[in-house]
Amino acid sequence: MSNTRPTIEEYMMNIALTVRSRANCKGSKVGAVLAREGHIVSTGYNGTPHNMPNCDEGGCVRCSDRKKFPKGTAYDLCICVHAEQNALLSAARFGISVEGSLLYSTIRPCFSCAKEMLQAGIKGVRFLHEWVPENKNLNDEYSRLLGYFPNGVVFVKASDENKAWALSSKINKTDQSNKNVSSDE
Ligand SMILES: [Zn+2]
Ligand SMILES: [Zn+2]
Secondary structure, three states: OOOOOOOHHHHHHHHHHHHHOOOOOOOOOOEEEEEEOOEEEEEEEOEOOOOOOOHHHOOOHHHHOOOOOOOOOOHHHOOOEOHHHHHHHHHHHOOOOOOOOEEEEEEOOOHHHHHHHHHOOOOEEEEEEOOOOOOHHHHHHHHHHHOOOOOOEEEOOOOOOOHHHHOOHHHHHHOOHHHHHHHHO
16 A cells, blocks of 8 residues: 555545445446545445345356347346446435436446436446446447536546456456556556
8 A cells, every 4th residue: 555645536446446346246246436526425235136046046047047138238137236326326315416426436327227217317427347338349439428528538547456356258368457557557
């Protein structure tokens, strides 16, 4: 641990990494922080809904059978709530406005999370690890969707000691942050 004061972006991403430690999904583990004007208004990590068996206890049929449902597909059948969705939903549950917030996530958001964030008025996304659509033909559509965030979707550098635990092997392979954080890992 260095005693250099982190930037606000490093600070938020480090908190997102701590939030991720509670994730319970057999796929990638993700943490998210929603911040408005530099203040945290909500957090979320991925896993099954409240009062349901956890994903690693067989709580999600889709996650339990990855052969039948390959990575990046059948999200509509998956009952694991994504970290970004949980951050939005916790805010809704407790009546906190998220309009104009920035969302910090340990992985770049999927299609569903991106569209939900846009509709909730999230102004921008800061991410650590890459996520890319499984179907390469959707790359343009994904870029188009992310292009609607007024403050952009931007990589934030952070050291991630638990990356091997958190990322599915597929994401690990394509992750662009490999190069950027290798010096401090
Ligand atoms: Zn799951
Ligand atoms: Zn998502």
